[in-house]
Every structure is written in C-alpha cells, then in structure tokens.
Amino acid sequence: xxxxxxxxxxxxxxxxxxxxxxxxxxxxxxxxxxxxxxxxxxxxxxxxxxxxxxxxxxxxxxxxxxxxxxxxxxxxxxxxxxxxxxxxxxxxxxxxxxxxxxxxxxxxxxxxxxxxxxxxxxxxxxxxxxxxxxxxxxxxxxxxxxxxxxxxxxxxxxxxxxxxxxxxxxxxxxxxxxxxxxxxxxxxxxxxxxxxxxxxxxxxxxxxxxxxxxxxxxxxxxxxxxxxxxxxxxxxxxxxxxxxxxxxxxxxxxxxxxxxxxxxxxxxxxxxxxxxxxxxxxxxxxxxxxxxxxxxxxxxxxxxxxxxxxxxxxxxxxxxxxxxxxxxxxxxxxxxxxxxxxxxxxxxxxxxxxxxxxxxxxxxxxxxxxxxxxxxxxxxxxxxxxxxxxxxxxxxxxxxxxxxxxxxxxxxxxxxxxx
Amino acid sequence: xxxxxxxxxxxxxxxxxxxxxxxxxxxxxxxxxxxxxxxxxxxxxxxxxxxxxxxxxxxxxxxxxxxxxxxxxxxxxx
Numbered sequence: 050x051x052x053x054x055x056x057x058x059x060x061x062x063x064x065x066x067x068x069x070x071x072x073x074x075x076x077x078x079x080x081x082x083x084x085x086x087x088x089x090x091x092x093x094x095x096x097x098x099x100x101x102x103x104x105x106x107x108x109x110x111x112x113x114x115x116x117x118x119x120x121x122x123x124x125x126x127x128x129x130x131x132x133x134x135x136x137x138x139x140x141x142x143x144x145x146x147x148x149x150x151x152x153x154x155x156x157x158x159x160x161x162x163x164x165x166x167x168x169x170x171x172x173x174x175x176x177x178x179x180x181x182x183x184x185x186x187x188x189x190x191x192x193x194x195x196x197x198x199x200x201x202x203x204x205x206x207x208x209x210x211x212x213x214x215x216x217x218x219x220x221x222x223x224x225x226x227x228x229x230x231x232x233x234x235x236x237x238x239x240x241x242x243x244x245x246x247x248x249x250x251x252x253x254x255x256x257x258x259x260x261x262x263x264x265x266x267x268x269x270x271x272x273x274x275x276x277x278x279x280x281x282x283x284x285x286x287x288x289x290x291x292x293x294x295x296x297x298x299x300x301x302x303x304x305x306x307x308x309x310x311x312x313x314x315x316x317x318x319x320x321x322x323x324x325x326x327x328x329x330x331x332x333x334x335x336x337x338x339x340x341x342x343x344x345x346x347x348x349x350x351x352x353x354x355x356x357x358x359x360x361x362x363x364x365x366x367x368x369x370x371x372x373x374x375x376x377x378x379x380x381x382x383x384x385x386x387x388x389x390x391x392x393x394x395x396x397x398x399x400x401x402x403x404x405x406x407x408x409x410x411x412x413x414x415x416x417x418x419x420x421x422x423x424x425x426x427x428x429x430x431x432x433x434x435x436x437x438x439x440x441x442x443x444x445x446x447x448x449x450x451x452x453x454x455x456x457x458x459x460x461x462x463x464x465x466x467x468x
Numbered sequence: 469x470x471x472x473x474x475x476x477x478x479x480x481x482x483x484x485x486x487x488x489x490x491x492x493x494x495x496x497x498x499x500x501x502x503x504x505x506x507x508x509x510x511x512x513x514x515x516x517x518x519x520x521x522x523x524x525x526x527x528x529x530x531x532x533x534x535x536x537x538x539x540x541x542x543x544x545x546x
Binding site: 117118119122182183185186187 | 483484485502506507509510513516517
C-alpha cells in the first residue's frame, strides 16, 4: 500500500500568522482570547472569542502577504485564512514551482464547517435594505466552502483532485484523512489538505450561544474562559483561522529529499446516530473512531504518547471523550499525555482538526506536549490521566492521536508517527 | 480632469487593486486593468451608488473603458 507522509505545514491562528509563532505561543501558555472586536458584543450572552489578530498586533495576520487585493475584497475571511495557510504549507514543502506534469498529480482538499457566514449575514442586510441590484456579483463564490480549494488550485496551478469536506467540527480531520486516501488510491501523489473557519460575526455568535454551546460566564476574563476538563468550564470559546498540511506519497517525498515531518498511519471515522448537538452519552462514536484508527495504524495502545483531545470545554463533551479514551486505552492511559489546545486558541470549528493535527506533528518533532490552559480544578472523572495542566511538558513522543467530533454526531481520529 | 473622472478612477483603483497611473481614460477594464466580467458588474454597481445614476444592463454592456464610464455618468447623472 502507498504510504502517506506530511511534508509541509501552514497555519493562521489566534496565536500567530504562521506555524512557528502559533506553536511558540501555545508552548508559552499564551491565550488568544479577548473581548470580541469585530462587532459590538454588548447585547450578546457570549462577548469573547479567539480572533485572528490584526496586522499591527505582535502576532497579527497580514492578508496582503500572499493574497491579491482584489481577492481579499471578494471573499470571506475563511477563504483568506485557508488560502494563506495553503501557501505557507506549499512553500514549506518546496512545491510552489512544481512542473505542469507534477501539478496534474497535486490536489486540494480544504474544507470548512460553516463557510462564509459573515458575508452571508452582511449581504442579506444589503438585500433587505437596498434590493437585489445591490447584491455583490462575487457574493456566491466568495462564500462557498469549496472555494478555498478552488482558489488554492487557481493560485498554484494544482490540477489534481479538488475537493472540500463539510463535517462541522470534524472537517479538518476528515479533510486530512480523506486526502490521504486519495494518495493511497493513486488519485494523486500530493494533496494540500486541511480546514478553515471564520464564523465570527453577530449571527455566528448568536447562533452558537442560542444552541447553549458557548461560554458565557467569563466575559470579563476572556483568557480564563476556555478551560477543558476544569470544573468551572461552561462552554467553548469560538476561534477562527486555518490549518493546512501537504500530504505526499512517501517514495516521492523520499526521492526528492523532502523534509518529512510525520507519517499518517491511522484514520478512523464513525457516526453517533444519537443527537444533532449532544454527544452520545457513553462517547460511543468517539470510541469507535479511535478504535478504527488504532486498528489501521497497526500500533499497540501503549504506543500512543500524546492525544490532542477534541476537548472543547463544554460541560458534557470533555468527560465523555475522556471516558471513551479511558475505556479504549485501559491501563495504557497512565503512560500517555492528553491535552486540549482549544484552551489557548478556542474552537476553530472546521479548522480545528487540521490545526490540532499540526500541533500533534510539532509535538512529535520537538518532543514536547502543549498544555491545557486554565485546568485549575479538574473534574472528578479525570483522575489518573495526565491532562498537561497549565504548562507544556517535555516528554518522549513517538506516536500521536488527534480527535475531532462534530455536530450531527460525526467523528474522526487521526494517528501519526515519526518516520 | 473632471470631478467625475477623479471619482471614477478612485473607485476603479479601490475595486481592482491597480495602480492609479494605469487608470487612464483610454484604459480598457478587461484588456488593461485585469478585470473580468463580474468585476465590471461590481464596478457598475459602485458607479450607481457613488453618482446616484441607474445604469441598465444594456448600457453597462457598452461600458468597456474608463472614458465610457465617465461619459455615461456625466450625461445621465441628475
């Protein structure tokens, strides 16, 4: 079977406009959470978010670095983040000037959970106030989820499979897992894969708050709001950004002397068949996704050193996931570390799985695992598990597992190891 | 240069992200300024907003250069 390795990384996050800055800030226990600045959140139950910072911020993002002025004006932020992160990943992999023949075998699979909600909200107001002749001609293709993959393909001339996953908060993980299979099945030799999101607009915050998913008790202390596994947690903090990896067939990567970060060796998927927003009460879907990924990987349970948890900081979800990990790993759970980087960057929804897969890869590279911020008073059910509270931890990391679970009861797990 | 011309050129620069000196009155939106057909729809909308004129589709189709836009606006604005 064709093997799939990771040869490039790209990221735009609330803690940095690139991979290394985001990682450095994660390891330094910094938080990306602030009071919302995109709009006045005064009347909202949740008034905080992890926004990607403006260019003048210490770790701000400047869209002009890789994206034409005209495209910036026409598309929603999730496309800008995805396109920039894809550019970073291709630059990192050294594949920005591939030959035409190579480019027929390079595809793109970058998804999003929600797509261009800020633009949909804004343009619907234009329609209501000014009528149909004032709706932008770029409205549709500037909001569609598959237009990250489309824009990346156009910008870099990539003519292989062009795809986009939409599975809510599992999107990033499914995108990477599915793209790896396209390489395994010989549809492509290289896939640019990941997820992006920016639903940080009045409608997005109001909608998730009405679904009772967001933290509302820490509006005056934004940095303390995302606290997975802590007793005081009361919902997730919305993030935004993008994570993109370059996946490459192993022999090709080896032959061209590419830098190989990790090998993707396991991918598992499942459906909860239970409820649209609540996780299965025994975490059965998450359990099966991890179980299938483990089986595919050929590893023993004791080989997994680090789990990047879905761990969104919602009262129900965190412990159910931990329960599923406990049942699957048994005694092996005592030797692994498990943390939630959502404590630092919030929940990137469709971008989460991809950004977190990158943190897993960097844990493999640097032999250090990122912390779970604000884990001051752990829930009862967490005893005996190293949740990496408050500060990063140096340790041996040879294999990693990343979990993502989404609305609709859709679950994905990825397993990677060093090559 | 007329006031209409200044305002038209400013809109073109902002929407197409081109350098101001390229936006001459002879410049063709598509051939010289890198616009596509949807960009022209957007430009026409912006002209309508800016000048309070209505530019029907059949008239918009004939606007291919900066000068065409200025001429149409000057002869139709209130």
